[in-house]
Amino acid sequence: MLNETIISICMLAIRQFKDHLPLDGLTHVKRIRKDEHGNYAIIVCLRKHLSDISELAMQEWIKNQPISWEYLGNLYIVQVAATSALTRKQFEVASKYWPISFYEDKRISTAIEGKLFNQEVIQNIYNNMDIAISTALENSMFKIGAVMVDPESNKVLAKASDGRSRNVDSSLLKHAVMTCIDDIGKMHVAVENTNNSSKLPNEESNNQRGYLCTGYDLYVTKEPCVMCAMALVHSRIKRVFYAVEDKEYGALGSRYKIHVHEGLNHHFEVFKNIYRDRCLQLQ
Ligand SMILES: [Zn+2]
Numbered sequence: 461m462l463n464e465t466i467i468s469i470c471m472l473a474i475r476q477f478k479d480h481l482p483l484d485g486l487t488h489v490k491r492i493r494k495d496e497h498g499n500y501a502i503i504v505c506l507r508k509h510l511s512d513i514s515e516l517a518m519q520e521w522i523k524n525q526p527i528s529w530e531y532l533g534n535l536y537i538v539q540v541a542a543t544s545a546l547t548r549k550q551f552e553v554a555s556k557y558w559p560i561s562f563y564e565d566k567r568i569s570t571a572i573e574g575k576l577f578n579q580e581v582i583q584n585i586y587n588n589m590d591i592a593i594s595t596a597l598e599n600s601m602f603k604i605g606a607v608m609v610d611p612e613s614n615k616v617l618a619k620a621s622d623g624r625s626r627n628v629d630s631s632l633l634k635h636a637v638m639t640c641i642d643d644i645g646k647m648h649v650a651v652e653n654t655n656n657s658s659k660l661p662n663e664e665s666n667n668q669r670g671y672l673c674t675g676y677d678l679y680v681t682k683e684p685c686v687m688c689a690m691a692l693v694h695s696r697i698k699r700v701f702y703a704v705e706d707k708e709y710g711a712l713g714s715r716y717k718i719h720v721h722e723g724l725n726h727h728f729e730v731f732k733n734i735y736r737d738r739c740l741q742l743q
Pocket residue numbers: 635637684685686687688689
């Protein structure tokens with residue numbers, strides 16, 4: 461009975477706090493916790509809501525809030541996880557600070573354990589990045605190479621080096637990824653213009669002729685920029701494998717995360733650090 465009373469008081473407090481002092485951006489953080497002695501603690505507000513965190517100032521502050529403060533004990537500061545946990549390990553570490561919600565993504569856990577791909581697929585991944593590296597060396601200014609592959613057959617469909625030139629303005633858009641997608645587009649046009657029954661691999665299986673790269677994988681020696689990443693979204697790429705991150709312009713993990721952006725209607729998986737040391741030599 462005592463427990464139920466405490467919980468109902470806590471629930472009332474939580475409702476009030478939730479409306480008046482929401483935990484912005486921390487939907488994974490639980491508002492209440494029970495310690496090993498059976499004591500409950502509730503997150504009242506975020507640190508940013510308080511200008512002064514001295515004990516006296518905090519007690520004074522809460523008395524001025526339109527919430528049921530009379531049931532509360534002393535206020536104190538705790539640390540909570542800034543982001544949701546993707547793995548069980550992250551969940552366990554974060555929970556030591558404050559309880560959080562956790563829904564295990566088995567695919568991510570399997571990937572972190574190194575069990576997502578079998579040996580044959582891993583060998584194909586390295587072979588394809590090897591082709592991207594060879595392609596990168598074909599241009600003297602920016603040594604970046606990209607290769608488009610159909611993972612069903614591991615067939616290389618297109619490959620391109622970076623076509624930018626210091627003196628030609630018209631070359632500005634010739635990033636290796638853009639050229640690779642462009643080449644796939646030309647292949648689609650060529651197939652459409654022929655009278656024979658030849659088809660690109662993704663036309664047969666997906667019946668989505670409007671999307672150039674449905675079901676395809678891209679291998680590229682350097683993390684794509686925003687322009688290339690958006691082109692990959694629009695062409696419905698399946699997966700991207702890259703070697704070296706681009707801290708300044710990288711749009712697939714470093715500067716931005718276009719591949720998982722909530723506002724976009726296509727998401728894809730990204731894997732990095734394939735032959736990273738070799739590709740660092742290309743820079
Ligand atoms: Zn680019």
